[in-house]
Amino acid sequence: MRLFVLIGVILSVFIVALGLVNGTHGERIAVYNEAGESVSLNIMARPILFFADWCPHCRAVLPFVAAMPPDQRPVLVDTYYDGPPPLSRIQSELADAGMAGQTFYATDNPPPAIAGVPTLIIPGNGRLITGEQAVISWLRAAPLSIAAAQPK
Secondary structure (H helix, E strand, C coil): CHHHHHHHHHHHHHHHHHHHHCCCCCCEEEEECCCCCEEEEECCCCCEEEECCCCHHHHHHHHHHHCCCHHHCCEEEEECCCCCCCHHHHHHHHHHCCCCCCCCEEECCCCCCCCCCCEEECCCCCCEEECHHHHHHHHHHCCCCCCCCCCC
């Protein structure tokens, strides 16, 4: 009986996450750009990495993103902050990771399926990849010419 309940819970979470990423809850999210202006971001256009500038696991992932060719990097969205978007702090964190001048976005209201950071949303199949090692593994294996994507 407990097994059936557990399977039901897991399937429910999967269906909600799949619905979010595949558009039943919308394919766009409201974010702030580097200038602090509110814009809409299509979550199905490119991989999106949700991270927090204060998160040590996210900091461990950023050098792998930095090692990728700029046009193949996931879209970066900082989240889980209090108050207004910490734009200068995000810029500083990205510069420390080797991505000075990198385009980024911020949201204090991530999609409901984003339960922690770092998390990647993969467009097409809507897969969510969460956690430092899982995100790094995906970045290393992604079909984006990143075999040499090792932190320097």
